[in-house]
Amino acid sequence: MSAAISVEHVTKRFGAVHAVDDVSFEVEPGTIVALLGPNGAGKTTLISMILGLSQPTHGSVRVFGHRPRDRAARERLGVMLQHVTLPQSVKVKELLAWFRSFYPHPLPAEHLLQMAGIEHLADREAVKLSGGEQRRLQFALAMAGDPSLLLLDEPTTGMDVESRRAFWDSLRSFVRDGRRTLLLTTHHLEEAESVADRVILLKGGRVIADGSLAEIKRQAGNRYVSFIAGPRCTNDEIEQLPHVKRVRFSGRHVRIETDHPDDVLRAIILRDLDASSFEVSQGALEDAFVALTELEDRVEDRGALR
Structure with missing residues (x-):
């Protein structure tokens, strides 16, 4: 079985800046992986290449064995990005119907509305929803094609505590059967700790830690x-x-x-x-995150002094 995501020696340069620097990893089907790192670590750039929105300067990315822009890959993907602009004068149910039309086997509209907790908003204009309601709508749109792989970039931004809890409950149900794969980025490390099987920690465009939650905490040594x-x-x-x-x-x-x-x-x-x-x-994931990124900073400082 092909890996859900295969990243092989991927580098992405913007001029002299290495946003992603020789990164390699595979994500096996049926796993939940949290891609974490401080601001500027390269998370969003890496997500963009996995989605085929940008191309690596060097290296290759595959989604279920296909190039990200291939139809065979896109039909199995669901995406919830951090910054999204919704179209004007379109109702929630109309937008959902449009997204469902992109896929050969979409989930029923009623199920998507219920999963996102927005059944009562179906006739509202999408752009007039609150920030948290728009995020829940974006979740329904990401789920429209019944994806095998779901990519979530800061998914709970703008949600209140109750909405965040309902969101993660829905996601746990989504991946429960082991046939689906989830890759997420979040600054809410307690959320990552509650759902992730594996953590990949980026710093300065490079992978500085990769393993289960227990392995990451052991590596931090706290x-x-x-x-x-x-x-x-x-x-x-x-x-x-x-x-x-x-x-x-x-x-x-x-x-x-x-x-x-x-x-x-x-x-x-x-x-x-x-x-x-x-x-x-051994503390929380947040403790390990801070310890490992501080350790990497010290290593970089020693290298700069040589």
Whole structure:
């Protein structure tokens, strides 16, 4: 079976700038992959090449074994981009009917409206919807052809908390059967952590980490000891514990970043600190994201000094 997405030694230059620099990876069918990175990392440029909207300077991109602009690839794609302009004087149901006409086996219009939670907006003019409602409409349009591969670029921008939750519930249902593939970019790292099987982290146009959530966290190397500090436990006592790299206080909740969590716990017990509800973890995806991008910055700085 062909990979859903195959990116082989892809470079994209704009003059002297390498927006994407020798990137290679494959996305297997049935997986959910989060493509993450700081602003300017090359995510949008890479998505554009996967969609066939731009061509690599070097390297190749394939979608289910086909060039992205081939009809065989386009018929299996659904796309939700970050910046979209909707046409004037067109109702939601008319726009949906138009998009459905592009595909040989579209999903029923009623199902798409329900999936996006916009059944009550079918007769509204699309451009007069709120920002969050327009994003939900764009989701329905992306799903119109019952795609095998769905590409989402910052999909929940403009959505409120309730709409974001409903959106991800719909997406989980969409990929549940294992026949569909999802590639997404988002700045809401907690969303990526809740849905992704795999994370590809870009920095400066290059892949700096690629693996499961657990592998990414292990690569970052972060360990955290969290607990609730009682009234007799002072900030000075906490900061004087051994092997403490950083301490974050949130009310009485304390989180210590350390390379030696066992030693920290042992010291808390031996010093009889007023503390309870202990937890040792590798932190959240956001912690790993920050650690790995900071590490890459330090590597780049050392290289620049040579």
